[in-house]
Amino acid sequence: MSKPEVSSVHQALRKGFKTVESNQQVWRSVLAECDPLMVSLGNLAEQSRALSRIHIANTPLRHFPDLEERLGFKLSLATDTVLLRLHEKMSSLQSVRDAISNQVVLVVQLYEQNTDSLDVLTVTERSPITPSIADMLEWLQDAERHYRQQFLKRKTLLQMLRADNLSLLESAPNRWKSLESPSAEDGITDSLCKVSFFVDSE
Amino acid sequence: MQTAPSQTQSSSKRSCQLLRCFQLLEPSPPCGHISPVSPAWPEAAGDSMTSLRLLSVDPSDRGSQRCRLGPGLMSALGLSLGSPLLVSVPGGSCLCTAWPRSDLAEGFLQMDLKCASPGLISHPPSLLFLDPDQLTPVPCPKLKGVKITVVVQTFDFKKHTPHKLIHELVKDMLKGVCVHEKHVINLEDVDTEIRYVVIESLHPDSASSGLITSKTGVEIIGIQTVRHYRSQQQDQNTVSLGGLEEVSASLREMLQLPLLYPGTLNSLGVSCPRGVLLVGPSGVGKTLLVHKVVGEVGASLVLVVGSRPGESEERLRAVFDRARAAADEGPCVLFLDELDSLCPRRTGSSAPENRLVAQLLTLMDGINQSDRFLIVGATNRPDSLDPALRRPGRFDREVIIGAPTLQQRKAILCVLCVRMPLCPGVDMAELAQRTSGFVGADLSALCREAAMHALRETSKGSGEQLVRMSHFQEALRLVRPSCLRGSLGRTELPPVSLEKIGGLDEVKLKLRQSIEWPMKYPEAFVRLGLSRPRGVLLYGPPGCAKTTLVRAAASSSHCAFLSVSGADLYSPYVGDSEKALAQLFRQARACAPCILFLDEIDSLIGSRSNNQSSGVHTRLLSVLLNEMDGVGLRTLERRGTEKIVQAEGAEETRPQDQLDCQEVCNKEVMVVAATNRPDCLDSALLRPGRLDHIIYVPPPDQQARLAVLKVCMQSMPVAADVCLEELATKSELYSGADLENLCKEAALLALQEENMAASVIKHTHFLQALGKMSPSLTAQQIHKYQTNFR
Numbered sequence: 001m002s003k004p005e006v007s008s009v010h011q012a013l014r015k016g017f018k019t020v021e022s023n024q025q026v027w028r029s030v031l032a033e034c035d036p037l038m039v040s041l042g043n044l045a046e047q048s049r050a051l052s053r054i055h056i057a058n059t060p061l062r063h064f065p066d067l068e069e070r071l072g073f074k075l076s077l078a079t080d081t082v083l084l085r086l087h088e089k090m091s092s093l094q095s096v097r098d099a100i101s102n103q104v105v106l107v108v109q110l111y112e113q114n115t116d117s118l119d120v121l122t123v124t125e126r127s128p129i130t131p132s133i134a135d136m137l138e139w140l141q142d143a144e145r146h147y148r149q150q151f152l153k154r155k156t157l158l159q160m161l162r163a164d165n166l167s168l169l170e171s172a173p174n175r176w177k178s179l180e181s182p183s184a185e186d187g188i189t190d191s192l193c194k195v196s197f198f199v200d201s202e
Numbered sequence: 203m204q205t206a207p208s209q210t211q212s213s214s215k216r217s218c219q220l221l222r223c224f225q226l227l228e229p230s231p232p233c234g235h236i237s238p239v240s241p242a243w244p245e246a247a248g249d250s251m252t253s254l255r256l257l258s259v260d261p262s263d264r265g266s267q268r269c270r271l272g273p274g275l276m277s278a279l280g281l282s283l284g285s286p287l288l289v290s291v292p293g294g295s296c297l298c299t300a301w302p303r304s305d306l307a308e309g310f311l312q313m314d315l316k317c318a319s320p321g322l323i324s325h326p327p328s329l330l331f332l333d334p335d336q337l338t339p340v341p342c343p344k345l346k347g348v349k350i351t352v353v354v355q356t357f358d359f360k361k362h363t364p365h366k367l368i369h370e371l372v373k374d375m376l377k378g379v380c381v382h383e384k385h386v387i388n389l390e391d392v393d394t395e396i397r398y399v400v401i402e403s404l405h406p407d408s409a410s411s412g413l414i415t416s417k418t419g420v421e422i423i424g425i426q427t428v429r430h431y432r433s434q435q436q437d438q439n440t441v442s443l444g445g446l447e448e449v450s451a452s453l454r455e456m457l458q459l460p461l462l463y464p465g466t467l468n469s470l471g472v473s474c475p476r477g478v479l480l481v482g483p484s485g486v487g488k489t490l491l492v493h494k495v496v497g498e499v500g501a502s503l504v505l506v507v508g509s510r511p512g513e514s515e516e517r518l519r520a521v522f523d524r525a526r527a528a529a530d531e532g533p534c535v536l537f538l539d540e541l542d543s544l545c546p547r548r549t550g551s552s553a554p555e556n557r558l559v560a561q562l563l564t565l566m567d568g569i570n571q572s573d574r575f576l577i578v579g580a581t582n583r584p585d586s587l588d589p590a591l592r593r594p595g596r597f598d599r600e601v602i603i604g605a606p607t608l609q610q611r612k613a614i615l616c617v618l619c620v621r622m623p624l625c626p627g628v629d630m631a632e633l634a635q636r637t638s639g640f641v642g643a644d645l646s647a648l649c650r651e652a653a654m655h656a657l658r659e660t661s662k663g664s665g666e667q668l669v670r671m672s673h674f675q676e677a678l679r680l681v682r683p684s685c686l687r688g689s690l691g692r693t694e695l696p697p698v699s700l701e702k703i704g705g706l707d708e709v710k711l712k713l714r715q716s717i718e719w720p721m722k723y724p725e726a727f728v729r730l731g732l733s734r735p736r737g738v739l740l741y742g743p744p745g746c747a748k749t750t751l752v753r754a755a756a757s758s759s760h761c762a763f764l765s766v767s768g769a770d771l772y773s774p775y776v777g778d779s780e781k782a783l784a785q786l787f788r789q790a791r792a793c794a795p796c797i798l799f800l801d802e803i804d805s806l807i808g809s810r811s812n813n814q815s816s817g818v819h820t821r822l823l824s825v826l827l828n829e830m831d832g833v834g835l836r837t838l839e840r841r842g843t844e845k846i847v848q849a850e851g852a853e854e855t856r857p858q859d860q861l862d863c864q865e866v867c868n869k870e871v872m873v874v875a876a877t878n879r880p881d882c883l884d885s886a887l888l889r890p891g892r893l894d895h896i897i898y899v900p901p902p903d904q905q906a907r908l909a910v911l912k913v914c915m916q917s918m919p920v921a922a923d924v925c926l927e928e929l930a931t932k933s934e935l936y937s938g939a940d941l942e943n944l945c946k947e948a949a950l951l952a953l954q955e956e957n958m959a960a961s962v963i964k965h966t967h968f969l970q971a972l973g974k975m976s977p978s979l980t981a982q983q984i985h986k987y988q989t990n991f992r
Contacts, residue, residue: 115282120273
């Protein structure tokens with residue numbers, strides 16, 4: 001802790017963990033907002049399915065002109081709106097990811113600039129309130145990787161949706177839910193707890 | 203007191219505070235025993251050059267590309283956190299980033315195979331000890347661009363996803379990854395449809411590895427499905443196949459022609475063949491052949507194994523769809539194994555199989571020219587297939603793979619033994635000769651058995667581990683040819699040598715000529731244009747060692763030996779006996795050279811001339827006549843390849859080697875018949891071309907009787923006063939069996955007289971026995987044999 005390089009890296013790490021902590025909250029809240037949207041997406045898919053099954057001509061509604069087309073149009077319009085709002089949410093998720101990524105890249109760059117003075121002995125040095133630089137960097141990278149993967153998975157799911165594939169649309173809410181990985185989230189919370197003294201010891 | 207993981211898992215604010223208390227009490231991270239004040243590892247760095255134990259990767263590290271090693275080794279190699287490191291293991295190498303282990307222990311290595319050579323993805327290394335030399339730090343400059351092939355999970359994804367989206371996703375996934383040329387990036391941890399990325403080339407060509415940043419240009423040069431990619435990978439580790447070169451070449455040609463010259467075929471206006479039916483007995487390697495050819499061509503294989511229950515038609519359609527999808531990416535083979543169970547002959551009733559057969563027929567007809575996949579069916583019971591399948595347009599070609607010939611067996615044995623530590627004394631040619639009738643599966647069983655014998659011997663502690671000829675001989679005793687398994691006349695014969703039979707020198711010579719010589723001196727037979735006799739008839743009075751002679755001849759020539767009696771053949775059902783006999787001949791031909799022994803042929807097969815013989819007899823006779831000298835072979839029983847048929851011609855331009863000759867001479871079944879009533883045989887059987895050699899086995903004369911007595915008394919304690927010459931003279935008209943009986947009687951008499959304490963048999967005993975017995979032959983009988991059939 002004597003070296004100026006160590007303290008500067010520590011400073012960057014602190015900043016990084018703070019970023020992760022604040023962005024974790026944002027991430028959660030955005031995801032929470034996504035849930036009702038996904039449910040309504042599933043609902044719309046179900047409605048479209050019901051529409052495709054029924055023969056309007058066989059029902060009392062046959063006197064309305066072009067009813068099937070109109071309903072279909074309305075449904076697809078509604079689906080589009082929901083998807084649009086989901087994409088907005090995705091962009092806020094992306095900004096969360098980018099914020100974390102940038103911070104982690106900064107820390108790594110700072111470390112790489114100072115590798116000469118930070119030998120392996122120094123970076124693995126631990127103290128009662130300060131985990132080693134290696135551990136903290138690892139936790140930061142793990143968190144960054146987690147958010148990057150989560151974002152990719154969710155983005156792929158949304159991008160794969162097609163209006164003509166109803167079953168894909170119908171199953172989307174469930175698949176969206178299954179993407180959550182509480183254990184990885186807990187891992188990040190864990191590491192944030194482990195560094196809480198370090199972060200506060202500024 | 204350690205901070206238990208269960209306590210740290212909670213994310214609530216309260217538990218966070220609780221955790222802080224824990225950390226106050228015991229603040230150091232998981233492995234607190236290494237004090238930061240007195241670092242334990244500089245000592246360890248001294249022995250960091252000892253071998254490293256490769257452990258499986260920690261779950262939390264999966265996808266991080268980290269390689270965990272001890273900090274001592276890290277500083278010894280001059281690595282800092284996240285430095286790229288190339289680890290070479292048997293089978294490939296892996297690029298990862300160095301990171302200290304969280305417990306700082308030395309001597310272990312855990313690496314995440316995010317970026318590894320293709321071989322490691324399918325077979326991850328495990329339980330290895332690595333040398334520190336195998337770790338090399340490599341520079342990873344930022345790359346300007348990479349060319350990649352994307353491997354995706356399903357064909358659907360490939361087809362429906364816009365190229366731009368895949369590009370975007372892949373770029374996101376690859377960001378921050380260190381890549382190495384020709385390595386595969388494993389993206390399974392992200393759990394999307396994109397599974398792997400193959401790095402084809404890097405932009406600054408000088409670098410063999412580098413880091414992909416957000417500024418790196420990513421160019422996708424191809425998208426494949428996982429199935430296709432795996433099948434391409436497989437060809438590197440296929441086994442070689444012995445003796446099936448020609449068949450595999452023709453299969454390969456069918457697969458490759460339409461792909462190499464699509465234009466030519468179109469301009470010729472022909473459609474390339476789309477169906478091949480492989481026919482052959484089980485164990486000759488039909489399935490293996492298909493797998494091998496598919497591996498060589500790099501085609502993808504869609505496999506259907508017969509006899510699937512349930513919604514068969516739908517599944518069949520799905521399989522064809524899959525094949526069609528796979529054919530878009532490259533050559534594809536749809537392999538229907540055990541076709542006979544999938545598509546049996548349609549019967550009159552509305553069995554569910556009928557619908558399945560109809561579905562297959564329509565599907566095969568529905569293949570249009572643009573679908574470039576090949577359908578290969580394999581069966582060992584072609585007769586039970588629906589005949590509609592076997593016409594051009596469906597299965598255009600039928601390739602018959604018969605039981606391997608001598609040369610093929612040799613080739614197979616060579617392939618099988620490539621990786622066995624063989625003693626130089628093991629003679630493949632001789633083994634191939636001894637294994638007539640063995641198919642590929644039998645031969646591999648033989649090699650396995652021989653290796654097991656060798657293993658058992660080494661476990662007893664006799665030093666070096668080599669498989670010797672004696673092991674193969676042991677194994678030959680256990681492993682029998684599978685084409686004879688379940689055959690009618692298979693007999694275990696105890697080895698008898700011709701020397702054990704007294705007298706009859708002329709007969710022995712004749713037998714040698716017809717059985718042993720063609721095996722031993724094939725080139726002489728070919729030179730003189732001789733062919734092996736089709737059949738030999740031994741006749742003579744009963745008890746004169748006809749059966750024993752045949753047995754001895756068979757065991758001296760290492761042929762397969764089948765022996766049939768009436769009990770095997772006769773059946774209460776009409777037509778069954780004939781079928782059994784024909785089947786017997788078929789099996790005998792499959793494992794030629796083979797001796798088929800028909801003992802007491804007069805009772806087995808009658809004559810057409812005397813009217814009292816029943817219908818079965820005459821029918822059996824007609825089968826026998828046909829099988830022995832019929833019009834030709836059934837196509838199904840073809841063995842070997844064209845080459846051998848050509849070699850049969852008399853004018854050979856090339857010098858023939860011995861094995862070749864042997865194959866030519868000995869591809870027939872030899873029928874050996876024995877009877878003591880030659881007058882009852884049908885004259886058609888006795889003409890040359892069927893039973894060519896008719897050998898009279900005479901009753902023993904004085905010299906022969908002497909020899910027989912000598913052989914009989916070999917195991918008996920005989921008193922010195924026994925005069926064999928006298929006995930031989932006195933036993934006029936005695937047959938061999940009589941003489942053996944005489945010795946037995948004498949021995950019993952000796953026991954009777956001396957109350958079980960007898961130790962020798964005296965001359966008087968023999969004379970007494972001679973007095974009691976009378977010869978079984980009569981002069982009249984012998985005269986009849988000699989006059990009627992000479």
